[in-house]
Amino acid sequence: MLTFIVRRSLWAALVMFVITALVFIIFFKTPGVDPARAIAGRNPSPQTLAEVRAQFGLNRPLVVQYGLMMKRIFITRNLVSYSDQGVLVVPEIFAAAPATLSLVFGATAIWIVMAIAMGVAAARLRGRIYDPILMILALIGVSTPVFWLGQVVNLITQNKLHSSVFSWVPPLGYTSFTTSPALWFEGLIFPWITLSILYIGFYARVLRANLLEVQSEDYVRTARAKGLSERRVLVRHTLRTSMITFVSLFGLDFGVLVGGGTILTEVVFGIHGVGFLTWQALQNLDLPTIMATVIYGGFFIVLANALVDIGYAWLDPRVRPN
Amino acid sequence: MRQNWSKVARLGGRTGLGTLAAVAALALVAAGCGNSPSPSASSSSSTPAGHAGGVFTILANSAFGVADPAQNYTLEEWQLLINTHDGLVGFAHVGGLPGTKIVPDLATSIPTPTNGGKTYVFHIRHGIKFSNGQVLKPSDFVTTFERQFTVPGPTSFYSTIVGASSCTTKGCDLSKSGGVVANDSAYTLTLNLTAPDPELMDQLSLPFAYVVPAGTSLKLTGNNVPPGTGPYMWKSYNPNTEAVLVRNPYFKQWDATAQPAGYPDEIIEKYGLQVSDEVTEVENGQANEVFDGDQIPSDQLTTLNSAQYAGQVHVNTLTADWYMALNTNQPPFNNLMARQAINYAANRTAYVKIAGGPSLAVPACQILPPNFPSYTPYCPYTTGSQTTWSAPDVAKAKALVQASGTAGDKVVVNGTNDQVGTALAEQMVADLNSIGYKASTQLLTAAAQYPFVQNSANSSKWNVAWSAWYQDYPAPSDFLNVLLGCGSIHKNSDASPNIAAFCDPTIQSSINKAESVEATDPTQAASLWTQVDHADTLQAPWVDLYNPKQIDFLSKNVNGYQWNPQWYILIDQLWLSK
Amino acid sequence: MAAVVEQAASTVLRPAVAGRNPWALAWRRLRANRIALAALILFLLIVVLCLAAPLYAHDVAHVENPLVPNLNGTTIVGGRVVPVMQQGGGLLKLGETPIAPTWDLHHYFLGADNLGRNVAALLLYGGRASLQIGVCSAVLCCGIATIVALIAGFFGGLTDSILSRLMDVIWAFPAYLLAISLATELLTHANGVPVGPLRISATSLWTPTFIIALIYVPYVYRPVRGQVLSVVNKEFVEAGIAQGASNFRLIFSDILPNVVSTVIVLMPLMIATTILTESALSYLSVGVQPPNVSWGTIISNAQDLLYTRPWVSLAPGIMIVLTVLALNVLGDGVRDALDPRAKLRVR
Numbered sequence A: 001m002l003t004f005i006v007r008r009s010l011w012a013a014l015v016m017f018v019i020t021a022l023v024f025i026i027f028f029k030t031p032g033v034d035p036a037r038a039i040a041g042r043n044p045s046p047q048t049l050a051e052v053r054a055q056f057g058l059n060r061p062l063v064v065q066y067g068l069m070m071k072r073i074f075i076t077r078n079l080v081s082y083s084d085q086g087v088l089v090v091p092e093i094f095a096a097a098p099a100t101l102s103l104v105f106g107a108t109a110i111w112i113v114m115a116i117a118m119g120v121a122a123a124r125l126r127g128r129i130y131d132p133i134l135m136i137l138a139l140i141g142v143s144t145p146v147f148w149l150g151q152v153v154n155l156i157t158q159n160k161l162h163s164s165v166f167s168w169v170p171p172l173g174y175t176s177f178t179t180s181p182a183l184w185f186e187g188l189i190f191p192w193i194t195l196s197i198l199y200i201g202f203y204a205r206v207l208r209a210n211l212l213e214v215q216s217e218d219y220v221r222t223a224r225a226k227g228l229s230e231r232r233v234l235v236r237h238t239l240r241t242s243m244i245t246f247v248s249l250f251g252l253d254f255g256v257l258v259g260g261g262t263i264l265t266e267v268v269f270g271i272h273g274v275g276f277l278t279w280q281a282l283q284n285l286d287l288p289t290i291m292a293t294v295i296y297g298g299f300f301i302v303l304a305n306a307l308v309d310i311g312y313a314w315l316d317p318r319v320r321p322n
Numbered sequence B: 001m002r003q004n005w006s007k008v009a010r011l012g013g014r015t016g017l018g019t020l021a022a023v024a025a026l027a028l029v030a031a032g033c034g035n036s037p038s039p040s041a042s043s044s045s046s047t048p049a050g051h052a053g054g055v056f057t058i059l060a061n062s063a064f065g066v067a068d069p070a071q072n073y074t075l076e077e078w079q080l081l082i083n084t085h086d087g088l089v090g091f092a093h094v095g096g097l098p099g100t101k102i103v104p105d106l107a108t109s110i111p112t113p114t115n116g117g118k119t120y121v122f123h124i125r126h127g128i129k130f131s132n133g134q135v136l137k138p139s140d141f142v143t144t145f146e147r148q149f150t151v152p153g154p155t156s157f158y159s160t161i162v163g164a165s166s167c168t169t170k171g172c173d174l175s176k177s178g179g180v181v182a183n184d185s186a187y188t189l190t191l192n193l194t195a196p197d198p199e200l201m202d203q204l205s206l207p208f209a210y211v212v213p214a215g216t217s218l219k220l221t222g223n224n225v226p227p228g229t230g231p232y233m234w235k236s237y238n239p240n241t242e243a244v245l246v247r248n249p250y251f252k253q254w255d256a257t258a259q260p261a262g263y264p265d266e267i268i269e270k271y272g273l274q275v276s277d278e279v280t281e282v283e284n285g286q287a288n289e290v291f292d293g294d295q296i297p298s299d300q301l302t303t304l305n306s307a308q309y310a311g312q313v314h315v316n317t318l319t320a321d322w323y324m325a326l327n328t329n330q331p332p333f334n335n336l337m338a339r340q341a342i343n344y345a346a347n348r349t350a351y352v353k354i355a356g357g358p359s360l361a362v363p364a365c366q367i368l369p370p371n372f373p374s375y376t377p378y379c380p381y382t383t384g385s386q387t388t389w390s391a392p393d394v395a396k397a398k399a400l401v402q403a404s405g406t407a408g409d410k411v412v413v414n415g416t417n418d419q420v421g422t423a424l425a426e427q428m429v430a431d432l433n434s435i436g437y438k439a440s441t442q443l444l445t446a447a448a449q450y451p452f453v454q455n456s457a458n459s460s461k462w463n464v465a466w467s468a469w470y471q472d473y474p475a476p477s478d479f480l481n482v483l484l485g486c487g488s489i490h491k492n493s494d495a496s497p498n499i500a501a502f503c504d505p506t507i508q509s510s511i512n513k514a515e516s517v518e519a520t521d522p523t524q525a526a527s528l529w530t531q532v533d534h535a536d537t538l539q540a541p542w543v544d545l546y547n548p549k550q551i552d553f554l555s556k557n558v559n560g561y562q563w564n565p566q567w568y569i570l571i572d573q574l575w576l577s578k
Numbered sequence C: 001m002a003a004v005v006e007q008a009a010s011t012v013l014r015p016a017v018a019g020r021n022p023w024a025l026a027w028r029r030l031r032a033n034r035i036a037l038a039a040l041i042l043f044l045l046i047v048v049l050c051l052a053a054p055l056y057a058h059d060v061a062h063v064e065n066p067l068v069p070n071l072n073g074t075t076i077v078g079g080r081v082v083p084v085m086q087q088g089g090g091l092l093k094l095g096e097t098p099i100a101p102t103w104d105l106h107h108y109f110l111g112a113d114n115l116g117r118n119v120a121a122l123l124l125y126g127g128r129a130s131l132q133i134g135v136c137s138a139v140l141c142c143g144i145a146t147i148v149a150l151i152a153g154f155f156g157g158l159t160d161s162i163l164s165r166l167m168d169v170i171w172a173f174p175a176y177l178l179a180i181s182l183a184t185e186l187l188t189h190a191n192g193v194p195v196g197p198l199r200i201s202a203t204s205l206w207t208p209t210f211i212i213a214l215i216y217v218p219y220v221y222r223p224v225r226g227q228v229l230s231v232v233n234k235e236f237v238e239a240g241i242a243q244g245a246s247n248f249r250l251i252f253s254d255i256l257p258n259v260v261s262t263v264i265v266l267m268p269l270m271i272a273t274t275i276l277t278e279s280a281l282s283y284l285s286v287g288v289q290p291p292n293v294s295w296g297t298i299i300s301n302a303q304d305l306l307y308t309r310p311w312v313s314l315a316p317g318i319m320i321v322l323t324v325l326a327l328n329v330l331g332d333g334v335r336d337a338l339d340p341r342a343k344l345r346v347r
Helices: A002-029 A035-040 A046-055 A062-074 A089-124 A130-143 A146-158 A181-215 A218-225 A230-261 A263-269 A274-284 A287-315 B014-018 B027-032 B075-084 B139-150 B200-204 B275-283 B298-303 B307-312 B336-345 B348-354 B394-404 B419-434 B446-454 B456-461 B505-517 B522-539 C022-032 C034-051 C053-060 C119-155 C157-172 C175-187 C206-232 C235-242 C247-283 C295-301 C311-338
Strands: B055-059 B089-091 B102-104 B119-123 B180-183 B188-192 B232-237 B242-247 B266-270 B313-317 B320-326 B361-363 B410-416 B438-444 B464-470 B542-554 C074-077 C080-083 C085-087 C096-098 C193-195 C198-200
Touching: A002 A062, A002 A287, A002 C157, A002 C175, A035 A046, A035 B446, A062 A287, A089 A130, A089 A181, A089 A230, A089 A263, A089 A274, A089 A287, A130 A181, A130 C311, A146 A181, A146 A263, A146 C247, A146 C295, A146 C311, A181 A230, A181 A263, A218 A230, A230 A274, A230 A287, A263 A274, A274 A287, A274 B446, A274 C175, A287 C157, B055 B275, B075 B232, B075 B242, B075 B266, B139 B180, B275 B298, B275 B542, B298 C096, B307 B313, B307 B542, B320 B419, B336 B394, B336 B419, B348 B361, B348 B419, B348 B542, B410 B419, B410 B446, B419 B438, B419 B464, B419 C295, B438 B446, B438 C175, B446 B464, B505 B522, C022 C034, C022 C311, C034 C053, C034 C119, C034 C311, C053 C119, C080 C085, C119 C157, C119 C206, C119 C247, C119 C295, C119 C311, C157 C206, C175 C206, C206 C247, C235 C247, C247 C295, C247 C311, C295 C311
Parallel strands: B055 B266, B410 B438, B410 B464
Antiparallel strands: B089 B102, B119 B188, B180 B188, B232 B242, B242 B266, B313 B542, B320 B464, B320 B542, B361 B542, C074 C080, C085 C096, C193 C198
16 A cells, blocks of 8 residues: 555656646747746847846756756755746745635535435436436536626626625625725625535536445345435435545545636636636746746646545555556 | 726736936927927926925825846836935936936036046935935945846946956956046045947936945845935835835935925825726826826727826827837848838828827828937928928829839738737738738737847848837937937847847948037037937838827826926926825 | 546546447437437537538638638628627727627627627637547547557556556646647647648647547546556457457457446547537637637637627637537436446436
């Protein structure tokens, strides 16, 4: 088991290395991105450019530059943004993280509750008209582009109805919990719903399928035969088993979202979290920030993948490689 | 204006920088009376002193980047820096045309150069203190100028100072080299130049040259602004949240024209808002000013037409060009007739609509913007009168394309991939196709587009490139020499502002002539600049599209609006009704 | 881009049932599934509508070239000639607003966009681009993924490890950075990019198609590789090896037919996913380039007009939802048809 964990972690580290190296190479191969130009500001003289290049080590081999950048991210933690030299990249990411975490945790709470409710309801109502209706609703959720849904939500809550029904909805943006818990909640409720709709649809379908599958397993039949109530069978046996897939998928999705996968939701609702920061950095071609967000996001994705794999290995020894 | 991504973030790049300096020397004329529907300018001289007090809140989409005055090159910070710092000289702190006049500030007068225009002796005012209590001395300026070279920034402005060429980011000693000599007992400061510079006073009026205390680090101070001598001082600046300016306790007004005391007790600029929310908050009176007037979404722009906001909206023409540079190194636009053809064909009415309509942009066809020194109206590329643009002349354009033998050529139109950039490029493609070219777009993210089109290494990849330019200071060379002079072409560099790579030896010799007589014979220089403008226009290195206008939207309780052509809205001169 | 992880569970598939003529059987089952059939019809209807775009533009809406800016154009509303772009009113006359929906099929049915173009016509042309990119990138993606999965699964060992980690890299790689960099790189080749014997124009729809196909290769790769692994050790493959069949023959005649059903089940779901991705990339302006339009670019261009001209963004959004929904329902039906043991059934 230990060897498996170690091996998996080593692979994860290697994957992260390749990704960061690729980002680095791709960045320098993209036309029009000379970092010296970005650092020097508007209309610099050729001499200034040369000096900036020397001062920032931009004339050194790419390998050295890569090493320096990693050192500044992980060890000295003083990497500055190319587009604003007053900004330290690492603290900036940590400052943006609470917004993303607030968004993801809220949406997660909504989607877990709703998905379980819908999945269980659909499975129990199988054969009646409610099951396909619920499943079509779930599919509509899965089929809706999140940025467009966000726009529609804004159209409803921020436009004409804003003066009546939705007057309590604050303007787009994020207010931290410490500033005002009420504003934090009011500002996030619609982003939460928007983000969770896709996942509600997806997880409700997964859960329903698993429930139906487990229901035909022998031990469930045994439990029923023993005379246990339908409700007890569901909660104690069926649901518990079915949740294994649910939880492992959840781990992956959660990792992606926490790592900045909420970019579209953050952009459409103006929430300045990690996804927004990533998008801004991409627009400005600001390599230090891109690099830091890639590492941050990659860390969570790889971590989630590894945890799920290890969890599986722990649950099911057959997966463990010899 | 109204960038697609304004909802996301202000892009680094020209439109952001565009917000940059502006000015228009004579713009004021127009601003004050002409097309500004607001009663704007010139109402403040009568403001009674009793208006002081309150907190003035500005809302901005994004911050202005690094705050160190030696590096920052944005109008956004400059609008604040002019209230916290001073230079030897400065633009008069008033609205309207008088605001383009350069007046002595920390110097007691504007010196006449000696030594053939290469030596300037400034007498520094006594008794002025920095906001940290330190007394201002001439030697403070030595550090200030040295920082121009040790902190990476647009050092070319001051590169004529003796000894500047041996300065690097590692070190600089301008007093030893004799370039900047301070005499703390006589209270004088001597600047020695390697060659006469007719624009020196303009350049000294920019915030780069605003004095900081002698002890200031020669390295970038990041987001800590060193102390200054103005009526306000920086309490804090965080590009993710806000900048706060409070009164400088050591400030005593010495010249109301150069640096008047301001009205608000505190000036706060908040960052990270969507432009639409800025507008809403100002409509609701929760804040006082929308900084990003040029990015208000079309949706909201039309709501501002409502009579209830009539007194709160101010529109002023900027001395700025939005244009399409034609690549003079590549066919078809290495051919003069082809360049003139697209100038005849470009339908400026359509471009103006993209900019928000005739209330927000004026069609243009020459290089210098209206209300600028040496500007005289000239438009060879239209039907009817040859002074202002009225309609495209497609027939003439088609004839020129045929005559040039370039019909059917492929043309790549390079632009930015935001909403306005895309629209401008698509309209240009339509205009080019209408006269027989095979045009397509090449839309890049704004941060990459500007460096990309400047670099001659990419010259073979595009034929037409969008760009925009907002004046640094009101001198014709800031357009004619910086953007179209032979000296502004730097091969294989991402910083080569002559995007069209246009170099005409005859015109260049007129430019050189104009610069050399500027100090001695301003009248001749002015007429030479006019000739250069018209000659450039006839050579058609660009398709000039329009001159944009700036919208300022203020809350109902704001009074005393003044439009300065160099600094735009004068924030400290606004006062709040109580 | 959360949708990316979508459907991971549904890919836990079982091998196709061995039996007589399984394809005919599957088709019969699909035909019996009325909801899936309705979805198929809806999807085909959308495809036909979009293919008829030029017909609508020329013969109904009378637009010469619907993709070209029409800022100075006019149209007829209630018998009167009106400009397509209308200047703001009041004292200041700020702004230019495109015409609102006229609900008249012949004249700007859904109004105009920010360039004065006919939104109804754009919607159909945009659908062509969205569908073309969706289908082509899904096919391309499944093709590449299947080949890589066959190689990894068949050879195993180091080959498998390396290919699988490569897939991890692609999966965790920031897709938008890839899209922006590739788009910038490709766009700056003025004469197009050579792909084999072809020259692909920089603004062609193939640029986003390749990017999207690449992004999803790992996503298809995983289930197919699992499928290959489970087949490789089966008796008939071992028999083939014993008979000395070439690797090529083993892979393509013995193993491939046994994983094809997995790929076919994934296909509609992949098209749904790629259409969503195309719209997201275009929304962030790194997808479809002018002069082409797609549903995503129409929404992107309508952002500043959301409150005054909501239909410019509502209409393409609704089209995306309908198309993707139809494909997802169809995907369920195909899976049920190919794998009767599956429980995840819509009906």
